[in-house]
Amino acid sequence: MNPTIQDVARLANVSIATVSRVLNDQPGYSEKTKQKVLKTIEELGYQPNAIARGLVNRKTSTIGVLFPSVSGLLSAEILHGIEAKAHEHGNSVIVCNTAENREKTIKYLQVLQEKRVDGLIFVSEAVTDEYYEIFSRMDIPVVLVSTESYHHPLPYVKVDDRHAAYAATRHLIEEGHTNIGMMAGDPDDLIAGWPRIEGYRLAMREAGLSLDDSLIEPCESFQYKDGKSGFTSLMNRHSELTAIFAASDELAIGAISAAYNKSIHIPDDVSIVGYDNLLLAEMSVPPLTTIAQPFQRMGSRAVQMMVDLINGEDAESAILPHELVIRDSVKRR
Amino acid sequence: MNPTIQDVARLANVSIATVSRVLNDQPGYSEKTKQKVLKTIEELGYQPNAIARGLVNRKTSTIGVLFPSVSGLLSAEILHGIEAKAHEHGNSVIVCNTAENREKTIKYLQVLQEKRVDGLIFVSEAVTDEYYEIFSRMDIPVVLVSTESYHHPLPYVKVDDRHAAYAATRHLIEEGHTNIGMMAGDPDDLIAGWPRIEGYRLAMREAGLSLDDSLIEPCESFQYKDGKSGFTSLMNRHSELTAIFAASDELAIGAISAAYNKSIHIPDDVSIVGYDNLLLAEMSVPPLTTIAQPFQRMGSRAVQMMVDLINGEDAESAILPHELVIRDSVKRR
DNA sequence: TTGTAAGCGTTATCAT
């Protein structure tokens, strides 16, 4: 059995109130008793029971994090940032993998509420009205990461997708390309899909290049396999392309892989710039030029906002800076 | 404020004991009162307070998981398996990233003990005497994943590294290779380093091939960057090599990348087989032939053991089957 | 079938 505050009090010949005081260093005891208490705490190896504390303080010092996928490379990096910052602030993190599934998500939210987490971080997923309803009833702070909600006033931290996509396309243009296609996500995805397409279009228009819709390959998801098929289908339609902006690193790597199979050489035949700067962007052959999202910082920033919110301060949404990371998948024309 | 069991009792005109009974469906009430209670629970949107429950039940239904790195591709997949299975059993998961750092680890263990987690899953890291000491004092079940302890009687789930490495090397031999090198981890790492080297040696000896130690490149870690440098150094020493067994996929991908830079063609000039079967093994160019570790299953299996242990049953360590996944990085000679 | 009351291990408000 774990020793309790009672045990400490008894052994130190003081009341539990006194022990509690030195534990939370509040005023109200002599230096002598403090030492006495500290010593017996040490002797007993006493560890305060956070559950009991949570019950009276109405504060668990743990936050719930909901991801669409835990094994996704992207989630893993965000989680890393969240976990580190959270522990820095004395908070623990409970992870929940929603698999983008409504029932699962609702179930998890229920569990998290029962566990009385102090806040929620919601990652890379759209906030439905139903979710928002639940958030409201839970009455705890919610911070969005890598997503935002137009319908609901939830603070978020993300990059400016439109701007970042513009920068990616712009880089291709500056390297002398004029036949530039795009492998995009779902155009109906207002968070990660549409803005990147818009960014691409903006750069193309500005440079006086073609805005033909068929230059844009809408992929089912941002995953590798869609990159493979998307590249093939896009190149079949537009064999004149010398460059492609892929809306995710996985799509880009998929494209590289498909290109390899068709003996299309990257970057000599076609240049590619990705989006995300996952760990694997660096490991790709050739190493991938890409737009870096500062995932870890996004995670830790979200936690910082969370902590502020929990402390009753208010937090402003944050647009974090993206960055063009130049490697070897783009060749000057 | 969240409604409490008191509120429900009051509104339903019963005692809190009765509410508690229907909540935990224990016997002792009429169907009529049950309905009445259920209805007011519904009306109030009452959710039991898991913290209060935890206090009296001495059970939090949450387990702590310690990883050396959260963003590592490998950890992410194991975590995925853990998370899914844990929630299946009504348990939550608190993630802790030790960064292989002693102080951090100890700090986390303390936090987890204060939070009174029901058990600990310890992933991919060596159990020091100090850690074991703490485990013992915590007096909760501990399960090891992808590691084991020779000094301490802790149940584990992993693959048979020696056997798996043998299978990898054997595959190369069967494909007609005779000049086979290895990119290994730290030979002093008794868990993941040494056994894979032994597996390689076993296959080489059995086939009557050279056991020259210089055929083995000891890498600092299992990471990508070490793969790059390791490949170069190994090939400088043994340019006659036609095949390499890399003790991790990251090492293998690093090797492929280094090879590309030196215009050594994979698999035409040298064949490579990896180890792990991470998501990126499939995305590699060329796709990587590798030994698959069933990471998700390892995670869920560990949780299953954990649950058994918590229920007072005992659990046996498990060696899960590895599998050779043939892709395109090996060429027949 | 139902209710009362004693914990669970803390914190915090009173007294002293």
Added chain:
DNA sequence: ATGATAACGCTTACAA
């Protein structure tokens, strides 16, 4: 400077 003691929201004997 210290100590009783009442919460916190629940479970579980023990009574009725």
